[in-house]
Amino acid sequence: MKRLSQLPTCRIDPEKKVFITYRGKSYQGYEGDTVASLLYANGIRIFSRSLKYHRPRGLYSLDGECSNTTMAIDGIPNLRTETTPARHGMTVKAQNVVGSPEFDLLGIMDRFSRAMPAGFFYHMFHKPPSLWPLALKRIRKIAGLGTLRHDFVMQVRFDEIYPHTDLCVIGGGPAGMSTALAAADQGLQVILIEARPWLGGIFDYRPAKYLDGFSLHERAGVLSQRVTENKNIRVFLQTAVVGIYPDNQITAFQVGGRPDAYKERYVEIRAKSLVVATGCLERPLLFENNERPGVMQVGCAHRLARTWGILPGKNAVFCTGHDLGLEAAIDLFDLGMEVLCVADNREDGQDAELVAELKKRNIPFYRGWVAAKVKGKKAVKAVTISTVSGTRRRDIPCEVLVASAGLTPATGLLSIAQCKLSYDNHTGFFLPVNLPERVYASGRMLGFHHPLSIEISGRLAGLNAAAGCKETTNGLRKEVEEQLATLPGPPLGSKWVSPPGKGKKVFICFDEDATLQNIDQAFSVGFEMPELIKRFTAAGTGPGQGGIPGHNLPLYVGQSRLPADDPPSPTTVRPPMVPVLLATYAGKNLDMSKRTPVHDLQISSGGKMERVGGWRRARYFSPDKSIREEIEAVRTSVAILDASTLGKFRLHGPDALKALQRVYVGDMTNIAEGKVKYSAMCNDDGCLIDDGVVVQRGKNDYFFTTSTARAGGTIEWIRFHTRYDGWDFHLVNLTDAFGVINLAGPKAREVLERATDSDVSPEAFPYAGYRELLILNTIPVRVMRLGFVGELSFELHVPASYMITVWKILEETGKPWGIRNFGLEAQNILRMEKGHVIIGSESEQRTTLHDLGLGFLWHRNKPEAKTVGAAALKHTENQKGRLKLVGFEMEDSASAPPRDGSIIVDEKIRGYVCTARYSHTLNASVGMALVEDRLSSISERLAIFEDDCNGKLTYARVARMPFYDPEGARLKI
């Protein structure tokens, strides 16, 4: 097809050819083409088959209001070809067809529409019951649109940015550009977002006159240049806004151009003010077969010619309800398309000049006429037009039917932004009322049609936004307001909805193949609210996001079911406004895990890293995951563990002690100097939520540790539980400021001695002691003598920046004893042998401090502290029937330990195994379990049911804990 590339409005570059492959054939287009315009120029008319009835579907709109032209491109299904730029080498495939779009075997579905009324699924295929699984398989295959292969690999890159701005303007048409310019002149930083690859909107493609002999197209160029040159305005082209959230958080995605390193990027904007200037969509005209290939909207036909240089066909009938339709008919006639007639559903109200122009060209013009039916199966062959009352009809053979009932503002984004929309009787629009604070609208979406009104309304919005950003506009606002009042206001809009004489295939929603008949069926079963009708008929739930039925559905419901005075109400629009690739939302998808200061050392020492909460930690230090050597080192010599993930806090100030007393169950009043105090925190149910140690470093100055998991929530927890007290204390999270090394094993002291001049002898630094030392006379460390793994051990809290150094020093001084790393799994067994619990492993949401045998930590004589959980601890102290933590040993010493999570049963489930391992140290299979209290006494027999045991239980006996070194002698050496 010869393209009209010489038109000044044309956006293709006739010098740059682009080839794409469709159905094995290469098709030529030009740079600037979309996939849809390229295919259309090559004579492709059927782009897809519809979801339910497999009806042929063609180009209807150009901004993706429906899924008619969605196709698969390079393996990615469901892409809107009408907004996808054609790139050289693309492979395009039609979707939802068996055969080809032209000859689709499932096209036969269209004949069974009578068997598929709204909600038919609910009444079919369930009798007899054996039918359903078979039907289900069929339904699944037939349903769905595009195909995504399970081994599909996305080859291209995605990006994300998070700009902040004073004003965000959505829509780069005349209103949006005027808004942006007005605000930028007031000094605001502006982001202007336009979905198309160029600015200009409704002015861009129209040769109609603006002022002073300029065309609208030329005016678009002037505005666009001003915007582009304005330093306060940042323009995002080919960027579709998809969500608006509270406080003007706007999400969008931008399609990358040639120089960009990304295919698409996620854009999340924070703006002080927001102006929505998204203009209007066309409201589809409803009539029999209103979606046949060859039926298209006015803007589609007009832009096809003006923007892409493609005449939609040889001849066309126009059925419209707004002046843009008349304008397009005239322009397309002048460009060489035969216009057979123009029918306008409005009896009057047309622009007299346009009517005169039609007459000048001898184009028959029918006032008060509409399309009633299209004839032709795969393409338009003829259209039946009718008077609105249906009294007179006329068949006109034609190739293209340009149809639209009227205009409708593109309010989807406003609806997403939680604006209330209310029906306006004059324009027939749903117009925004009570816009949220610092959200404004401008231009055509407010009903304006006159070019100047559109621009001035945009200007006013820009000034309002500036005022919203606390800029003074020096009376300019009032001036512009008055100017707008003198300009033509919104014209009377067409309210035409139902066709004269109802057909069977009048589609109100193309994506879901929902017809007017389906809506009537919904009425007849008792659904009268648009939202319920939407659910029952699926109208508006397809990829077009209600772009097609959004306005017609509530109007039809209103006209059919509501009392005459009740205004129709629009249905909810939900984000994303335009479907977005998951890859785009995922953006760079950066991994945000935390690393300890000695992360790299852990890896170079052979650590097998695993995610633990937000951290990466070494679980094993042997490729085969055997941890025997790690355990032996701790038990017989010395080893080190990176425990930097422990929560570390400083709490200081006059009321610090009160805060401690509130959250810790123990008594914190007398923590001896140079001592650590082990204690626990409970929640209001007395359940253990955290344990750790507290040291007093000075008057009203405490340093305490929490478990890794609680580090993030501790400050919030303490602040929350002291919120009414007005206490004076400071709380500092030092978790990342200190690294922690656990130096453990009988030779730990020797290793430490060689690294410090301080006296670390048992007398000078006894068990449960706390010292602040210098390593190699230089590096200050805080050292606690603890024994989580059951051996002599020193927990060194080292300033994070010194961690690597101290770590290496200890590795050096420990060499004579073969010091080595141990990881989390070794620690897990070591502490289990010692009977120490790990929160979340031996405890859960039901287990109180008492249940874990840690009731002794609770200091009951501090009622004035109102300790969190104290009431529950008292209440549950002697409660019967609770789960208790016990140790157990397998009856058959040769048998393997049960796997963690196995359950303990009799005729019911009585508990479960928390941790069980074979202990090399003890040469036995031992473990810890939570069991009902009546099974908790020593030597009680536990029957263990493991998954896939086929009823074969194993048995264990409750055993005394700790299993290892019950007297605790090894801690005190």
Added chain:
Amino acid sequence: MVFKHEQLLGKSRFRSSYDAVIIGGGLHGLATAYYLAKDHGINNVAVIEKRYIGFGGAGRNTAIVRANQRTQENLPLYQEALKLWPLLTRELDFNLMFYNCGNLNLAHSDAAIKSLRLNVSSAQFHGIDSRLLDAKECKTLVPALDISDRPRYPIFGGMYHPPGGIVRHDAVVWGLARGCIKHGVHIHQNTEVTDIGVKNGKVEFIETTRGKIKTEKVLNAAGAYSAALAYQMLDIRMPISVLTIQAMVTQPLKPLMDHVVSSGAYHVYANQTLKGEIATGSHMDPWPNYTTQNTAYYIKHQAEALTELFPCLKGAKFMRIWGGLADMTPDMAPIIDGNDPVEGYFVDCGWGYFGFKSSAVTGKYMARFMATGQCPAILKPFTRQRFEKHRLMGETAALVEFSPNN
């Protein structure tokens, strides 16, 4: 094959007296009303719904059904619930579209495997089909999964539960509503309960925006609004936090996922609806509120998580996101109670985000409770008083904090 369109929702006259009134036209309310009429012959029943039936969680969930819970108090209820869908389809003569595709719950650490083993062992002990799979078996089952070391949380294995699947949620709402109407129950939409009248410790009437109704039995099945309603009208406090939970669907695709797949570490679950959309959701927003607003963060998170598990889904497009409300209790188990502390006042709430799975069966037993005054054994563990006694149920191992005061 053409059928007559019969009324799903009859228009009922508003009576001034009913034998029982159900507050809330969601699944639990409709199911209770249905079984009151069908099983117990009490058909002078009204369902009072503030908006329209299925407005709340009933129409906003992702329709997943399963019986692989953690505790033996929950398992029998969900087990029976799962068996009920085919029976109910027949009984209501309404295709509830139970798609028995099975559920795969992924584990990304040994700790998660341990946690799943408890569920699996408990299920097997109750005769429910559930088993642990290793990563390779997961991949065989769901070829789109990435079981390599690349993801930030590599897949260690999973819990496979063949009897689970999805049920069409709207179908259950409408099927039950139709069943109610057939048995003479009245459904009053656009009607709000404004007060519950109590005299001498007994329910006597309720006030609505359409007038007073005399009744001796009231069920509070108002979903997210239950706790506020109980507190405002009866001064009963319940430990419930209401949080927004969001879900979304992709554009329709030809069959790609044949199971419900979920992952705790990634906070995501996904399944493919019969229409072909991948429906996905998971965690709640971390702050209590009564709006159903969506957040920018959530949909992005969901995309990040899903594409980690299923790299091919980078080529799918999200089409629609919505929000619903979850009424969370501290132990993630519901509150089902009656005649305490007011005679004739019953409550079925606190379902959080599992209210769909067991709605029908709970309605069945709730109806028995209301009809006989005797709490069926299967519902007894869910009493409100367990919180006062600090006897939480262990439905999740993890401590639950919806807000700091939980």
